[in-house]
Amino acid sequence: MDNNWYLDEEFWRTFGPLMFNADTFARGEEEIECLLSLLDMPPVPTLDLGxxxxxxxxxxxxxxxxxxALDTSAYLLDQLGESASDLPVEIMRADMREFVREQAFGLVLVMWTSFGYFENEADHARVLENMSASLRPGGRLVLDLVGLETLCRTMEPVHLTEYDDGRLLVERPALIDHMTRLDNEWLLIDGDTIHRTHFSHRVWSAGEISSLLNSHGFDILAIHGDYQGADYDLEAERMIVIAQPIEST
Structure with a gap:
């Protein structure tokens, strides 16, 4: 797969049903409930990137x-459209590197490690600038990432997941490029058929993501180690970063 693996609809058609199943949707409900408790803010227009x-x-x-709700995958957004017909959801097929809506949102979310797909560091900077421009004064940014600290503690050279229907997913992760990217090889064994894919994404430590956000106009309000608001430390499950744009004086 090329460097733009996230634009490949076949990837999402093959692996999406495993990634977005009933269990992960149930966890999504719990994650949002916890995040809204952490944020303690009234309903505001919200941008969900990825x-x-x-x-x-x-x-x-x-x-x-x-x-x-913004994504590049028509396949995934079609599923969202089927579920959101009676809800206040605007569906946008667009690239987060290109999307800006000036001061339109009180909250921007990038969940489930959807920030970090790009190989070019300038693309990550561009997304941060777009998010800053799209947030209202006093608005909040939430990044949900897996931090380098957590990966160093939990990563296995091979991870196997067997699904109820008999399919087997083999994951082979590795930290590369001086531990700045997570390289992934996935093999999905479905009977006599094997689907193979290869992709990578950027990883940051807590200090690195703080510096990146600061350099692109954000103040860090908190970094939590899970959705319940635990401290970010060596036992962290996730890296939940809450930030807001620095207001000009």
């Missing part, structure tokens, strides 16, 4: 937040 089939957009909308 929204996929809506595992976070849908519970946000059901909680009264008008959501703009």
């Amino acid at each position: 929204a996929g089939p809506g595992r976070h957009s849908l519970p946000l909308a059901r909680s009264g937040y008008p959501v703009t």
Whole structure:
């Protein structure tokens, strides 16, 4: 797969049903409930970048937040559209590197490690600038990542997942490029058929992501180690970064 693996609809058609199943949708409901408790803010227009089939957009909308759900995959957004017909969800097929809506949102979410797909560091900077421009004064940015600290503690050279229907997913992750990217090889064994894919994404430590956000106009309000608001430390499950644009004086 080329460097733009996230634009390949065949990837999402093959692996999406495993990634976005009933269990992950149920966890999405719980994650949003916890995040809204952490944020303690009234419903505001919300931008969900990398929204996929809506595992976070849908519970946000059901909680009264008008959501703009953005993704590049028509396949995933079609699934979201089928589920969101009676909810305040605007579906946008667009690239987060290109999308800006000036001061339109009180909350921007990038969940489930959807920030970090790009190989070019300038693309990550561009997304941060777009998010800053799209947030209202006092708005909040939430990045949900797996931090380098967590990967160093938990990563296995081979991870196997067997599904109820008999399919087997073999994951072979490795930290590369001086531990700045996570390289992934996935093999999906489905009877006599083997689907193989290879992709990578950027990883940051807590200090690195803080510096990156600061350098692109954000103040860090908190970094949590899970959705419940635990401290970010060597036992962290996730890296939940809450930030806001630095207001000009």
